[in-house]
Amino acid sequence: MLYREAGQFKSTYGQDQQIFPILQDRVAMIALLLVAFVAVPIFGDQYWLSAIITPFLILSLAALGLNILTGYAGQLSLGTAAFMAVGAFMAYNAMLRIPHIPVLGAFAIGGLSAAAVGIVFGLPSLRIKGLYLAVATLACQFFVLWLINRVGWFSNHSSSGVITAQRMVILGYEFVSPASKYLLTLGVVTAMALAAKNLMRSETGRAFMAVRDMDVAAAVVGIPMMRTKLLAFAISSFYCGVAGALYAFCYLGTVEPEAFVLDLSFRVLFMIIIGGVGSILGSFLGAAFITLFPILLNFVSKGLESALGVEMNHAMVSNTEAIIFGGLIIFFLIVEPNGLARMWQIAKEKLRLWPFPH
Amino acid sequence: MYALVALGFVLIYKASGVFNFAQGSMVFFAALTFVSLLERGWNFWLALAVTLAVMVVLGMLTERIVLRPLINQPPITLLMATIGLTFVLEGLSQLVFGSQPHGLELGIADVPIEWLSEKWNISISQFDLFAALIAGLLVAVLAVLFQKTRIGRALRAVADDHQAALAVGIPLQHIWTIVWAVAGCVALVAGMMWGVRNGVQYALTFTALKALPVLILGGFESIAGAIVGGLIIGASEKLAEVYIGPMVGGGIESWFAYVVALLFLLVRPEGLFGEKHIDRV
Numbered sequence: 350m351l352y353r354e355a356g357q358f359k360s361t362y363g364q365d366q367q368i369f370p371i372l373q374d375r376v377a378m379i380a381l382l383l384v385a386f387v388a389v390p391i392f393g394d395q396y397w398l399s400a401i402i403t404p405f406l407i408l409s410l411a412a413l414g415l416n417i418l419t420g421y422a423g424q425l426s427l428g429t430a431a432f433m434a435v436g437a438f439m440a441y442n443a444m445l446r447i448p449h450i451p452v453l454g455a456f457a458i459g460g461l462s463a464a465a466v467g468i469v470f471g472l473p474s475l476r477i478k479g480l481y482l483a484v485a486t487l488a489c490q491f492f493v494l495w496l497i498n499r500v501g502w503f504s505n506h507s508s509s510g511v512i513t514a515q516r517m518v519i520l521g522y523e524f525v526s527p528a529s530k531y532l533l534t535l536g537v538v539t540a541m542a543l544a545a546k547n548l549m550r551s552e553t554g555r556a557f558m559a560v561r562d563m564d565v566a567a568a569v570v571g572i573p574m575m576r577t578k579l580l581a582f583a584i585s586s587f588y589c590g591v592a593g594a595l596y597a598f599c600y601l602g603t604v605e606p607e608a609f610v611l612d613l614s615f616r617v618l619f620m621i622i623i624g625g626v627g628s629i630l631g632s633f634l635g636a637a638f639i640t641l642f643p644i645l646l647n648f649v650s651k652g653l654e655s656a657l658g659v660e661m662n663h664a665m666v667s668n669t670e671a672i673i674f675g676g677l678i679i680f681f682l683i684v685e686p687n688g689l690a691r692m693w694q695i696a697k698e699k700l701r702l703w704p705f706p707h
Numbered sequence: 708m709y710a711l712v713a714l715g716f717v718l719i720y721k722a723s724g725v726f727n728f729a730q731g732s733m734v735f736f737a738a739l740t741f742v743s744l745l746e747r748g749w750n751f752w753l754a755l756a757v758t759l760a761v762m763v764v765l766g767m768l769t770e771r772i773v774l775r776p777l778i779n780q781p782p783i784t785l786l787m788a789t790i791g792l793t794f795v796l797e798g799l800s801q802l803v804f805g806s807q808p809h810g811l812e813l814g815i816a817d818v819p820i821e822w823l824s825e826k827w828n829i830s831i832s833q834f835d836l837f838a839a840l841i842a843g844l845l846v847a848v849l850a851v852l853f854q855k856t857r858i859g860r861a862l863r864a865v866a867d868d869h870q871a872a873l874a875v876g877i878p879l880q881h882i883w884t885i886v887w888a889v890a891g892c893v894a895l896v897a898g899m900m901w902g903v904r905n906g907v908q909y910a911l912t913f914t915a916l917k918a919l920p921v922l923i924l925g926g927f928e929s930i931a932g933a934i935v936g937g938l939i940i941g942a943s944e945k946l947a948e949v950y951i952g953p954m955v956g957g958g959i960e961s962w963f964a965y966v967v968a969l970l971f972l973l974v975r976p977e978g979l980f981g982e983k984h985i986d987r988v
Contacts, residue, residue, distance in 0.1 A: 425786075477972050484919045485972060488965030495962050611916075615790065622787050668802040675794025682788045683776040 354701070368546060385535055390528040399527035399600075405640040406534045407595045412620040412632035413545055414588025419618075420627035421549055422581035423561025424474050428486035429589050429617045431493035434609035435463040436590025437597035438503045441512065441604045452524075456537070456594045463590025464583040466493065471582030475575055490611055497606050512604045530599040537595060541588060546629050548584070557581055561627075623681050625690030634689040642677075646670050713921040713933040714845060715893040719886055720866075720922075728789040731916060732796035733891060737762055738898030739800045762891030770883045778869060778879065838900045845893065846934055858885060920968030940964045 357372055359365045369375045393402065415429050440459030443450055450458075470489040474482050497503045524530050548554050556577045559567035568574045597604045616639060624635020650666050685692055715734070719727040727733075740761055744754035773788050853859040865872040865882050873879055921940045925932025947963045 473969060473972055481923060481972055484923055484965065485969050487916070487919060488962060488969045491962035491965055618787075618790075665802060668798040671794045671798030672802065675791040675796075675798065678791030678794070679773050679788050682780075682784055682791070683773075686780060686784050 366550075368550075382539070385539075386532070390532055393528070393531075395527050398531045401640060401644065403527070403531050403534050404596070404600045405636055406531075406538045407592050407600055408617065408620065408640060409633045409636035410538050410541060410595065411589050411592035411617045412624065412636050413542060413629065414585045414592060415617050416621045416624075416627065416629070416632045417545060417549070417557070417588065418581050418585035420621055420625075420631075421554060421561060422557040422578065422585075423564075424471075424578065424581060425483045426486040426585070427483050427611070427614050427618070428470060428489035428493075430609040430611060430613035431490040432463045432467055432586045432589035433593025433596060433613065434493060434497060434606060435466050435586075436460055436593030437604050437609070438497055439463070439590070440594035440598065442503065452598075453537075456591050456598075459594040460587040460590040463593065464587040467582040467586025467589075468579050471579050471586075474578050474582065487611075490614060494606050494609065513602065524599075534595055534599050537591065541591065542629060542633075545588070549629070553577075553580065558627075619678060621688075622678065623688055625688030628688070628690035630693065631688050631690030634693070638689065642674070643670060646673065713918040713925065713937055714842070714849070715890045715897065716918055716922055717925075717933045718849065718890045718893060726786050726789070727890065728786060729792040729796055730890065730894060730918070732793045732800070733762070733765070733894040734898040734901065736765070736796050736800040736898075737891065737895035738902040741895065741899060742902060743803075758895055759892060762895055763888040766887030766889075766891045767884050769887050770880065774883055774887075775880060841896060841900065842934060842937075845896065846931065849889075850931075858882070862886060917964055920964040923968040924971055940967065943967055 353373075354371055357370075359370065364370070367375075369378055389402065390398070411429060411433060414432070415426060418424050418426050436456075436459035438459075439462035440455045443455040443458040444452070447455075466489070470486060473485040477485065522529075524533050549557070556567070556572045559570070559572055560574070560577050560581075564574060567577075593609065596608065601608055620635035620639050621632060622635070623638050624633065625631025646669075647666070650669070681688065715730045716727060719730070737758060741754055741758040744757060745751065749757075769792065773792060774785070777785055777788055853862065861872070861877045861882050862885075864875070864877055865879060869879065872882075917940070918937075921933060921936040923936070924939055925934070925936030944964050944967075
């Protein structure tokens with residue numbers, strides 16, 4: 350009985366098309382945003398803000414980007430980390446070379462360059478799909494990282510390849526403390542998530558889904574295949590690029606190619622599998638799960654250590670983590686192929702009826 | 708060499724329509740098991756037999772635990788499941804056998820054959836020749852298995868359509884168990900060959916990623932394609948490193964194969980020997 354929709358009537362088209370048509374959902378969402386914007390920065394401690402919540406938000410954004418491409422438009426990509434790297438390095442270069450550019454402008458340039466790269470590597474998607482496409486994006490992953498490593502222009506000819514990110518200043522306010530970085534990230538992520546949600550409800554989003562479900566059929570009913578697919582690649586890469594810039598500037602504080610290896614691509618892919626393919630909420634749930642789970646596991650292993658009095662070495666812990674991690678992915682796929690987002694939906698359905706069986 | 712790894716991929720793809728991302732870690736796992744047994748002073752053949760048994764059991768377990776509950780799921784789900792399997796295998800093998808690199812010696816020296824280099828001035832490593840022989844042998848055996856036997860026919864039926872195969876009475880479980888076990892054996896052979904060349908270490912799993920462009924060149928469904936693709940990729944990669952590499956600053960070996968595959972895809976999306984699919988609405 351937590352959900353009571355009785356008595357909520359929709360009398361205009363506007364009401365019918367709201368993102369959250371039910372009052373409780375709206376209230377919950379506003380409360381959540383309030384907590385995120387006000388309570389978390391005030392009460393959260395430094396470590397949690399800088400090492401857990403900020404990367405969680407950034408990775409959510411990357412997962413969102415991949416979800417647009419894989420979940421909505423049905424194009425499997427393993428090049429997420431490469432797009433993120435493009436975003437990070439181009440944002441760095443924009444700040445370096447264009448005087449007086451605002452930080453958000455630099456992030457946007459990072460995103461746009463990533464989108465351009467995305468379009469180039471999305472071209473093969475016009476002829477191939479599925480696994481073949483995965484390999485094509487894998488090429489992107491290796492090629493982009495090699496290029497960034499090789500061409501000195503990207504890293505401003507720094508000898509070590511690791512560059513410190515510039516200071517971020519907006520309207521004279523400098524973002525240094527974890528809380529302010531968190532708020533910057535949160536602002537960007539919220540705005541972009543809202544944009545993604547609305548985009549997916551629009552004609553473009555429906556075209557993406559038609560292509561995902563069956564591209565031949567979509568082409569037959571008159572959806573321009575080339576434009577739709579490339580647009581999906583561009584938008585997705587833009588999201589990943591911005592996420593990459595945030596990752597470098599707000600989380601790592603350095604810009605380096607090593608942060609964007611293939612492993613990161615896989616992690617983002619796991620986020621959308623576990624969270625739910627083709628769902629905005631799922632991107633966030635998946636990112637939360639993947640960032641929080643290792644911490645939980647670490648906690649448990651520490652507890653076990655003290656309880657049993659055995660010393661566990663680092664390699665053992667990380668290997669066990671990998672096993673449990675892989676096992677969980679398989680488990681999720683078997684139990685609920687549609688991910689956490691679907692579980693949340695089922696839970697909501699149950700709560701509507703509770704405590705009655707029907 | 709790449710061909711050997713690619714063979715395992717083709718095998719599973721051909722027989723179950725699943726793209727087995729875990730093949731690389733299976734190679735790693737097999738090689739590591741084998742090496743560790745040898746290092747504990749086991750006899751060569753005994754270690755080989757035990758490792759084979761382990762790989763077969765592994766294949767059976769995979770089928771039982773991972774694949775059976777996922778019958779009739781879209782291929783992408785199955786692919787993700789094998790990625791999960793990759794993590795489990797990598798973690799497991801390093802947990803059990805430790806993560807330091809091992810050397811492996813099969814008793815065949817990696818030196819050029821003398822009379823060849825004297826006579827025609829070509830140097831072919833004795834070991835490479837041996838690896839090529841093994842690969843050829845495996846292909847021959849597998850080709851016979853696929854084309855001539857009952858099991859082979861059943862395998863191809865399963866790959867075409869799970870449900871239809873079940874409907875005409877093909878025991879899907881058994882077939883998959885067999886395929887995964889065979890793929891495990893191929894993984895062992897590949898792992899041994901690579902292990903001799905580069906040592907048995909974590910980097911083996913990356914080698915497996917290199918098998919992807921091989922597959923693309925050769926076509927996912929073709930065993931012969933895997934061999935030809937392996938040769939093309941292996942050769943072009945090395946040649947590119949030598950001739951184009953210095954022009955752009957070297958290090959292109961890491962991505963050249965993928966770009967070759969990518970360009971190839973634009974011209975012929977189904978690979979050299981792949982089957983052409985026609986989409987119907």
